[in-house]
Amino acid sequence: MSLSTFSLSRYELALSSWRSQYEQGRGQKALLQKQRQEKDEALSQVRKNIETWRQVQVLLTKVSDYARRQLVERIEETVTAALQTVLADDSLRFEIEMKELGGKPSAEWRVVSRYGNTEVSNNPEDARGGGIVDIVSLALRLALLELSRPRPEGPVILDEPAKMVSAEYAENLAYFLRSYAQKTGRQFIVVTHNETLARSGDKAYRVTKNEAGVSEVTPA
Numbered sequence: 091m092s093l094s095t096f097s098l099s100r101y102e103l104a105l106s107s108w109r110s111q112y113e114q115g116r117g118q119k120a121l122l123q124k125q126r127q128e129k130d131e132a133l134s135q136v137r138k139n140i141e142t143w144r145q146v147q148v149l150l151t152k153v154s155d156y157a158r159r160q161l162v163e164r165i166e167e168t169v170t171a172a173l174q175t176v177l178a179d180d181s182l183r184f185e186i187e188m189k190e191l192g193g194k195p196s197a198e199w200r201v202v203s204r205y206g207n208t209e210v211s212n213n214p215e216d217a218r219g220g221g222i223v224d225i226v227s228l229a230l231r232l233a234l235l236e237l238s239r240p241r242p243e244g245p246v247i248l249d250e251p252a253k254m255v256s257a258e259y260a261e262n263l264a265y266f267l268r269s270y271a272q273k274t275g276r277q278f279i280v281v282t283h284n285e286t287l288a289r290s291g292d293k294a295y296r297v298t299k300n301e302a303g304v305s306e307v308t309p310a
Contacts, residue, residue: 131253138227142227142230142231142234143199143227143230145234146165146197146230146233146234147196147197149161149234149237149238150162150186150188150195150197151194151195151196151197158188158195161237162186162188162197164233164236164237165184165186165230165233165237166183166184166185166186168229168230168232168233168236169184169225169226169229169230169233170182170183170184171229171266172225172226172228172229172232172266173201173222173225173226173229175262175265175266175269176225176255176259176262176263176266177221177222177225177259177262178259178262179203181203181204182201182202182203182204183201183202184199184200184201184202184226184229185199185200185201185202185211186198186199186200187199187200198213199213199214199226200212200213201213201214201222201226214226221254221255221256221259223254224251224253224254224255225255225263228248228251232246232270235276236274245276245277245278245279246271246276246277246278246279247278247279247280247281248267248278248279248280248281248282249281250281250282250283250284251263251267251280251282251287252282252284252286252287257284257286260284260286260287261286261290263287264286264287264289264290265290267280267287267290268290278291288310289310293309294309294310295307295308295309295310296308296309296310
């Protein structure tokens with residue numbers, strides 16, 4: 091083998107190695123970008139949950155003791171119904187513990203689960219994963235709508251309400267939303283990638299982008 095042939099083979103081998111490293115790097119970058127997007131979406135949901143819980147806290151601290159007891163009962167009833175319906179577990183219960191902090195009333199959320207003859211009370215964040223937190227927050231938002239005075243009118247717009255709920259419970263969540271809409275007379279507009287939720291609506295539309303990048307809306 092001549093020197094030039096040896097050098098060319100060596101360069102080809104190096105080029106192949108660099109190309110392999112480059113493709114690995116691209117793959118790792120794509121994975122990290124996907125993970126970042128997922129974390130950003132999760133952070134956005136957490137911020138929404140925190141804001142919802144803050145609004146409930148404000149509502150419960152600005153009313154009289156009698157009105158507060160009435161509000162607590164209504165909120166507990168709504169969130170408990172959501173948990174039991176979506177997770178198909180009649181033993182689940184949502185409770186609000188009112189306490190005094192700095193001379194002012196403060197609310198603490200609890201999800202109560204039953205295991206045999208034992209009841210376990212946890213914060214929603216510690217109760218059986220992220221799905222619980224999102225179900226609680228969704229139900230709290232719905233309760234706020236009905237309990238606020240004056241009562242806000244118009245449709246309820248939900249953006250990916252099943253995003254953090256296990257796929258096996260999507261049909262139960264759809265049933266809960268339909269039942270709640272019928273009970274309250276509310277119209278729900280749901281933006282979702284979940285086919286089960288989409289099929290549960292009275293009307294469903296699919297939004298896609300054509301080759302020109304223009305959105306097209308068609309009946310689903």
